[in-house]
Amino acid sequence: xxxxxxxxxxxxxxxxxxxxxxxxxxxxxxxxxxxxxxxxxxxxxxxxxxxxxxxxxxxxxxxxxxxxxxxxxxxxxxxxxxxxxxxxxxxxxxxxxxxxxxxxxxxxxxxxxxxxxxxxxxxxxxxxxxxxxxxxxxxxxxxxxxxxxxxxxxxxxxxxxxxxxxxxxxxxxxxxxxxxxxxxxxxxxxxxxxxxxxxxxxxxxxxxxxxxxxxxxxxxxxxxxxxxxxxxxxxxxxxxxxxxxxxxxxxxxxxxxxxxxxxxxxxxxxxxxxxxxxxxxxxxxxxxxxxxxxxxxxxxxxxxxxxxxxxxxxxxxxxxx
Amino acid sequence: xxxxxxxxxxxxxxxxxxxxxxxxxxxxxxxxxxxxxxxxxxxxxxxxxxxxxxxxxxxxxxxxxxxxxxxxxxxxxxxxxxxxxxxxxxxxxxxxxxxxxxxxxxxxxxxxxxxxxxxxxxxxxxxxxxxxxxxxxxxxxxxxxxxxxxxxxxxxxxxxxxxxxxxxxxxxxxxxxxxxxxxxxxxxxxxxxxxxxxxxxxxxxxxxxxxxxxxxxxxxxxxxxxxxxxxxxxxxxxxxxxxxxxxxxxxxxxxxxxxxxxxxxxxxxxxxxxxxxxxxxxxxxxxxxxxxxxxxxxxxxxxxxxxxxxxxxxxx
Amino acid sequence: xxxxxxxxxxxxxxxxxxxxxxxxxxxxxxxxxxxxxxxxxxxxxxxxxxxxxxxxxxxxxxxxxxxxxxxxxxxxxxxxxxxxxxxxxxxxxxxxxxxxxxxxxxxxxxxxxxxxxxxxxxxxxxxxxxxxxxxxxxxxxxxxxxxxxxxxxxxxxxxxxxxxxxxxxxxxxxxxxxxxxxxxxxxxxxxxxxxxxxxxxxxxxxxxxxxxxxxxxxxxxxxxxxxxxxxxxxxxxxxxxxxxxxxxxxxxxxxxxxxxxxxxxxxxxxxxxxxxxxxxxxxxxxxxxxxxxxxxxxxxxxxxxxxxxxxxxxxxxx
Numbered sequence: 001x002x003x004x005x006x007x008x009x010x011x012x013x014x015x016x017x018x019x020x021x022x023x024x025x026x027x028x029x030x031x032x033x034x035x036x037x038x039x040x041x042x043x044x045x046x047x048x049x050x051x052x053x054x055x056x057x058x059x060x061x062x063x064x065x066x067x068x069x070x071x072x073x074x075x076x077x078x079x080x081x082x083x084x085x086x087x088x089x090x091x092x093x094x095x096x097x098x099x100x101x102x103x104x105x106x107x108x109x110x111x112x113x114x115x116x117x118x119x120x121x122x123x124x125x126x127x128x129x130x131x132x133x134x135x136x137x138x139x140x141x142x143x144x145x146x147x148x149x150x151x152x153x154x155x156x157x158x159x160x161x162x163x164x165x166x167x168x169x170x171x172x173x174x175x176x177x178x179x180x181x182x183x184x185x186x187x188x189x190x191x192x193x194x195x196x197x198x199x200x201x202x203x204x205x206x207x208x209x210x211x212x213x214x215x216x217x218x219x220x221x222x223x224x225x226x227x228x229x230x231x232x233x234x235x236x237x238x239x240x241x242x243x244x245x246x247x248x249x250x251x252x253x254x255x256x257x258x259x260x261x262x263x264x265x266x267x268x269x270x271x272x273x274x275x276x277x278x279x280x281x282x283x284x285x286x287x288x289x290x291x292x293x294x295x296x297x298x299x300x301x302x303x304x305x306x307x308x309x310x311x312x313x314x315x316x317x318x319x320x321x
Numbered sequence: 322x323x324x325x326x327x328x329x330x331x332x333x334x335x336x337x338x339x340x341x342x343x344x345x346x347x348x349x350x351x352x353x354x355x356x357x358x359x360x361x362x363x364x365x366x367x368x369x370x371x372x373x374x375x376x377x378x379x380x381x382x383x384x385x386x387x388x389x390x391x392x393x394x395x396x397x398x399x400x401x402x403x404x405x406x407x408x409x410x411x412x413x414x415x416x417x418x419x420x421x422x423x424x425x426x427x428x429x430x431x432x433x434x435x436x437x438x439x440x441x442x443x444x445x446x447x448x449x450x451x452x453x454x455x456x457x458x459x460x461x462x463x464x465x466x467x468x469x470x471x472x473x474x475x476x477x478x479x480x481x482x483x484x485x486x487x488x489x490x491x492x493x494x495x496x497x498x499x500x501x502x503x504x505x506x507x508x509x510x511x512x513x514x515x516x517x518x519x520x521x522x523x524x525x526x527x528x529x530x531x532x533x534x535x536x537x538x539x540x541x542x543x544x545x546x547x548x549x550x551x552x553x554x555x556x557x558x559x560x561x562x563x564x565x566x567x568x569x570x571x572x573x574x575x576x577x578x579x580x581x582x583x584x585x586x587x588x589x590x591x592x593x594x595x596x597x598x599x600x601x602x603x604x605x606x607x608x609x610x611x612x613x614x615x616x617x618x619x620x621x622x623x624x625x626x627x628x629x630x631x632x633x634x635x636x637x
Numbered sequence: 638x639x640x641x642x643x644x645x646x647x648x649x650x651x652x653x654x655x656x657x658x659x660x661x662x663x664x665x666x667x668x669x670x671x672x673x674x675x676x677x678x679x680x681x682x683x684x685x686x687x688x689x690x691x692x693x694x695x696x697x698x699x700x701x702x703x704x705x706x707x708x709x710x711x712x713x714x715x716x717x718x719x720x721x722x723x724x725x726x727x728x729x730x731x732x733x734x735x736x737x738x739x740x741x742x743x744x745x746x747x748x749x750x751x752x753x754x755x756x757x758x759x760x761x762x763x764x765x766x767x768x769x770x771x772x773x774x775x776x777x778x779x780x781x782x783x784x785x786x787x788x789x790x791x792x793x794x795x796x797x798x799x800x801x802x803x804x805x806x807x808x809x810x811x812x813x814x815x816x817x818x819x820x821x822x823x824x825x826x827x828x829x830x831x832x833x834x835x836x837x838x839x840x841x842x843x844x845x846x847x848x849x850x851x852x853x854x855x856x857x858x859x860x861x862x863x864x865x866x867x868x869x870x871x872x873x874x875x876x877x878x879x880x881x882x883x884x885x886x887x888x889x890x891x892x893x894x895x896x897x898x899x900x901x902x903x904x905x906x907x908x909x910x911x912x913x914x915x916x917x918x919x920x921x922x923x924x925x926x927x928x929x930x931x932x933x934x935x936x937x938x939x940x941x942x943x944x945x946x947x948x949x950x951x952x953x954x955x
Binding site: 055057081085086087088089090093094095096098101102103104105106107115116119120151153164167168 | 849850851853854855856857858859860861862864869872873946947948949
């Protein structure tokens with residue numbers, strides 16, 4: 001199947017304490033048109049770093065040290081700053097965790113939608129305004145006409161995230177990266193935003209969405225496939241059904257076991273014994289072995305590769321060799 | 322021999338350590354130390370008296386006999402600069418000393434008691450701060466008299482509200498700390514709390530401020546003397562030398578260059594020291610400012626932060 | 638409407654400060670030794686004449702009544718008379734004030750032109766050339782006394798290169814170019830100190846804003862970097878910058894005292910210095926009141942600018 005976004009052997013490092021530390025190690029995956037791919041893991045596992053690597057918006061002290069990211073036929077890892085600026089917002093968009101700080105508080109929300117449209121689509125001001133209003137209505141801002149000139153502080157978190165989404169989809173991007181888009185919101189609002197993303201991007205436009213979250217509940221709600229990350233690596237990859245039905249990797253199993261049976265709760269991932277290793281303290285071999293109930297001697301020495309199983313699920317664990 | 326060696330080695334190691342800790346503070350401190358020593362001992366090594374006129378060599382450029390030249394009366398400029406520093410430093414020390422003592426007291430009281438005590442102390446301070454320092458100092462010295470003691474007091478009057486503000490701010494930061502609460506719970510008196518528990522923990526920003534204000538006091542003293550309201554001739558003062566030199570600046574540009582450079586170097590020294598101390602004593606100051614609140618307090622926060630920067634850098 | 642109400646609320650806060658300054662100015666000049674009657678009459682004054690003059694000036698009244706009289710007149714626009722020439726002080730100030738205002742405004746403009754672009758570039762590329770330049774400016778600009786800088790500029794540009802006049806004042810309505818030329822060096826002298834402070838504030842404010850989430854989002858939506866920096870980041874960084882400009886305006890007014898002296902410009906600063914020396918109370922009082930008034934006015938202006946920059950302040954003012 002063709003892929004929109006192809007991440008190949010991506011390795012990203014941070015400079016800290018006088019040396020470069022790997023935050024993301026040799027990660028590969030494909031995002032297909034019309035799917036929502038979940039990227040799930042505890043905080044610090046490198047999932048947001050993947051997002052910023054793809055967007056090429058890494059902090060000053062971070063760099064992509066190996067691998068490639070392709071957006072269809074464009075190699076993002078080698079694109080010029082100008083080319084990237086043109087791609088971002090037009091073919092490749094992103095929304096963030098905290099919608100209240102993602103908008104510039106000194107400009108009206110209308111302006112912030114309009115400036116995006118004008119940057120990429122060369123619209124005349126009246127046309128841009130019309131289109132911006134339509135977008136605000138599309139994402140469900142009530143009385144969009146009146147609220148066009150309002151400032152971000154006059155909106156709630158949920159409304160702000162809708163506005164951010166309107167901006168992100170304004171130029172019909174092929175790929176949307178959503179970095180914990182609902183973490184800061186109430187549960188009911190969460191579901192509304194997720195369904196909005198599915199409807200507007202996936203169903204109406206056939207775009208691909210990379211949804212980054214630490215919340216398995218979110219994954220179960222909207223994702224088609226999911227990659228489970230641990231300490232900078234993908235440990236298991238498959239469809240939501242297969243992974244929730246038959247988790248293979250001990251880490252995935254632990255994650256699912258930590259969910260309360262009757263419902264889904266946030267923050268539950270922290271219930272696994274032990275701690276996520278920090279960047280400068282990653283164990284040799286399989287990075288999960290110090291916390292793994294099935295750890296054997298070989299796990300301390302060899303890092304297992306991500307291999308495909310018969311059912312199409314991929315897993316990186318010696319238990320399945 | 323080896324004992325001397327190890328002693329020297331230790332000294333060098335210690336100096337290196339200081340230099341590594343803060344280059345800025347080290348260089349600033351070194352400049353000030355050298356100037357103070359040279360100034361304090363000038364009568365021991367200078368072949369000239371500051372008022373001694375050499376009628377054979379008026380307006381002489383730099384020569385072997387007069388390293389930085391002479392003025393229109395043939396007085397040795399280097400000697401006069403070094404004697405001039407004595408007055409500058411005396412005014413700076415005196416005014417910062419008075420300002421610091423009074424301002425710190427007022428600031429700690431305002432911050433500790435808060436409420437109406439705070440208002441009674443700080444509102445007049447606001448009024449005092451509404452005046453450009455130099456205008457206040459000009460008025461005070463102009464009317465009261467042109468003696469060094471008046472200059473010291475006038476500059477001190479300008480400094481009191483600055484010190485009070487800084488001390489109040491840093492008192493507010495520590496007054497609710499656990500160790501203060503603990504001492505309070507053990508029944509410590511107000512005075513004891515302020516002197517033993519708050520003062521030592523809140524004084525650092527005041528000392529940084531003091532270093533910067535030393536430099537500004539030197540600027541103020543020379544400015545006053547320059548416009549004729551400070552040190553009077555024939556006493557050697559850097560500002561006065563500059564104003565006297567203006568009439569000769571085409572024939573003898575060193576008459577205006579040397580004293581101006583002398584002032585700049587000193588002030589630079591104090592500013593470097595102050596900046597260095599800022600980094601050493603308060604490394605969190607920069608990252609702490611990065612936390613931006615999003616409530617209505619947003620307005621006051623950058624304002625206060627900016628005013629801190631402003632105070633730190635220049636009071637005029 | 639909202640803005641007007643906001644301005645009114647700020648004004649209410651500033652009035653007590655203005656009142657306080659007027660009391661301070663008045664007391665300052667009354668409580669320190671010196672007898673204006675003696676100044677007017679000179680050393681040959683007889684005790685009888687002294688008493689008469691004091692009565693004429695109202696100096697025999699208790700201080701608070703004197704203050705009331707003075708304030709009453711000030712509020713009617715009567716700032717008193719020059720002891721020596723018997724001229725109205727308002728007329729004197731009418732001539733002097735424009736000079737000081739032009740000087741301070743020009744140096745403010747110069748300082749902003751120098752410091753803000755430099756500070757922004759320094760923040761965008763830490764460790765780069767602009768950053769190093771801004772560090773140097775920030776350090777030397779506040780260490781060099783302005784009167785010396787003025788003299789050095791005269792030495793270089795007036796006496797050396799003969800590009801600008803070394804002193805003197807050309808009225809703006811006589812000859813605009815000549816006027817600007819006569820103000821350029823003094824304004825530059827004053828601007829250096831201010832730009833030293835401003836460049837540091839701009840740099841740190843921009844650095845701080847660059848770290849905020851909304852900047853990431855602006856970049857993620859593909860806005861060109863020029864707009865990100867000069868429209869969004871700069872506007873967000875401008876509150877501390879404006880604050881410092883407001884606070885530093887006092888520095889400009891103070892510096893004007895010295896710089897007017899160096900360049901022989903007939904402004905309020907020089908007026909205060911020379912009339913202080915001859916103990917001409919009404920003139921000095923009025924001059925200081927004007928300086929304080931200007932300072933407070935600028936503070937009000939900064940408050941208004943805050944409100945224009947930040948919609949939240951506008952909203953909260955009501």
